[in-house]
Amino acid sequence: MVKNLMRPPGGRMLRSTLVVEIQQSTLAFTKLELWEDFAALSAVCTTRYPYLLEWRSTASLITLEMKGLAENRSSSSRMSKTAAKSKFGIERDKEFLLNAPEVCLFVACLGADWRLRSNAVNRPEASSRTKPTLCWRI
Amino acid sequence: MLAHLNETVDATERFDIVMPVMGYGQFSPFFWRWFNWWDDYFKGLTLTQIADIARQASERVPTVNDYRPENHWVTYRNTPAFTLVPT
Numbered sequence: 001m002v003k004n005l006m007r008p009p010g011g012r013m014l015r016s017t018l019v020v021e022i023q024q025s026t027l028a029f030t031k032l033e034l035w036e037d038f039a040a041l042s043a044v045c046t047t048r049y050p051y052l053l054e055w056r057s058t059a060s061l062i063t064l065e066m067k068g069l070a071e072n073r074s075s076s077s078r079m080s081k082t083a084a085k086s087k088f089g090i091e092r093d094k095e096f097l098l099n100a101p102e103v104c105l106f107v108a109c110l111g112a113d114w115r116l117r118s119n120a121v122n123r124p125e126a127s128s129r130t131k132p133t134l135c136w137r138i
Numbered sequence: 139m140l141a142h143l144n145e146t147v148d149a150t151e152r153f154d155i156v157m158p159v160m161g162y163g164q165f166s167p168f169f170w171r172w173f174n175w176w177d178d179y180f181k182g183l184t185l186t187q188i189a190d191i192a193r194q195a196s197e198r199v200p201t202v203n204d205y206r207p208e209n210h211w212v213t214y215r216n217t218p219a220f221t222l223v224p225t
Contacts, residue, residue, distance in 0.1 A: 097149035101195040103202065105150055106176040107188070112143035113219060119139060 167216035175211035177219075 100108070140163050147169055148159045158169035165173075180188055194202040 097145065098152075100149075101198070101202070102153050103176070103195045103205070104192055105146065105153075106173070106180075107192050108146045109143065109150070109173060110177070110180070112139060112146055116139050116143065116220070 163222035165218065168212070170216045170218050171214040172211040173219065174217060175207050175214040179207035 096108075097105070144159055144162060147165050150158045150169060150172060153172065155166070155172050156168040157166050158172075160166050183191075191202060191205045194205075
């Protein structure tokens with residue numbers, strides 16, 4: 001039984017996905033529900049004891065219509081904020097993360113992944129006993 | 139660099155990805171679905187094509203939306219590209 005998972009009061013659920021992962025000695029459960037006319041709802045639970053499941057919603061209940069209005073409102077407030085602080089590199093980075101198109105953000109993720117791989121190959125000391133090791137899929 | 143990747147991955151929540159960062163260097167299965175979805179699409183393109191798509195996107199050219207993977211990432215495989223293993 002899933003508790004504490006925020007759901008719309010009515011409507012039809014289109015799809016539900018439950019992902020169970022073993023992370024070290026911990027079981028992690030992630031649940032995604034897609035509802036008609038509603039944005040994706042999700043919950044994440046991490047516990048060492050399956051009988052102590054307590055779900056925590058990670059998304060608020062927002063209709064798609066309201067979501068569009070919220071995005072418009074937040075983008076207009078972001079414009080004035082970034083215009084005032086755009087001289088600073090860190091602000092430009094934040095602006096990029098807040099406004100970059102999807103494909104550009106993917107390219108940024110891909111680039112960071114490539115650089116991590118490159119660093120791991122060129123600096124094997126980074127994988128010492130005191131630091132976690134990154135293992136890539138081959 | 140991992141911290142930088144963490145920040146970038148966290149920003150993908152904008153695209154309705156569920157809790158993309160679960161911990162330092164640990165990314166959610168939904169992030170990996172989205173990442174693999176784009177990654178497999180890009181593997182079929184040349185670097186020139188990828189650069190051109192990224193340029194069109196940054197210039198907000200509307201036709202860039204024609205260059206997207208098919209279907210939806212939510213049903214794509216969630217295999218992580220890498221894992222963080224404590225030693």
